[in-house]
Amino acid sequence: MAPHDALRSLAAYASYVAAIGARPTVQRSTLVVWSDSPYTGVAEGEIHLAKGFRLRVREELDFEAGLITAYGYEVYRREERLYWYDDFPHPNDPALAPTTHTISMFRPTSNETVFPLRR
Numbered sequence: 416m417a418p419h420d421a422l423r424s425l426a427a428y429a430s431y432v433a434a435i436g437a438r439p440t441v442q443r444s445t446l447v448v449w450s451d452s453p454y455t456g457v458a459e460g461e462i463h464l465a466k467g468f469r470l471r472v473r474e475e476l477d478f479e480a481g482l483i484t485a486y487g488y489e490v491y492r493r494e495e496r497l498y499w500y501d502d503f504p505h506p507n508d509p510a511l512a513p514t515t516h517t518i519s520m521f522r523p524t525s526n527e528t529v530f531p532l533r534r
C-alpha cells in the first residue's frame with residue numbers, strides 16, 4: 416500500500432503501520448495508531464532498526480482530508496539524537512526560520528540508510 420493510500424481511514428493506516436513493523440529491517444516496533452473519531456487519528460511510538468537506530472514517531476492524522484496534519488520524527492543511534500523533523504516554526508533560529516517544516520542539520524557518517532521519511 417502506498418503511504419498516501421493509507422491516509423484514507425484508521426483501518427488503512429493501521430494496516431500500513433503493521434506492514435512497517437513486518438519489514439525485515441525492523442527489529443521491533445511500538446508504533447500504534449488510535450482514534451476516537453472516524454475522521455482523525457494519532458500514530459505514536461518507536462521503530463527499532465539494526466545497528467542501534469531508532470525512529471520516534473508522532474503524527475496527527477486527518478483521514479477525511481488524507482493528510483498528516485502535525486508530526487514529529489526523531490532519529491537516534493542508541494541514545495544519541497542524530498536529527499529530527501517537526502512541523503513547528505522556528506522564527507528565532509535564522510537557519511530554520513525560512514522553513515515551515517524543520518529538518519535539522521545532519522551529516523551522515525556512513526552509507527547506512529536509517530529509514531525513509533516521506534510525507
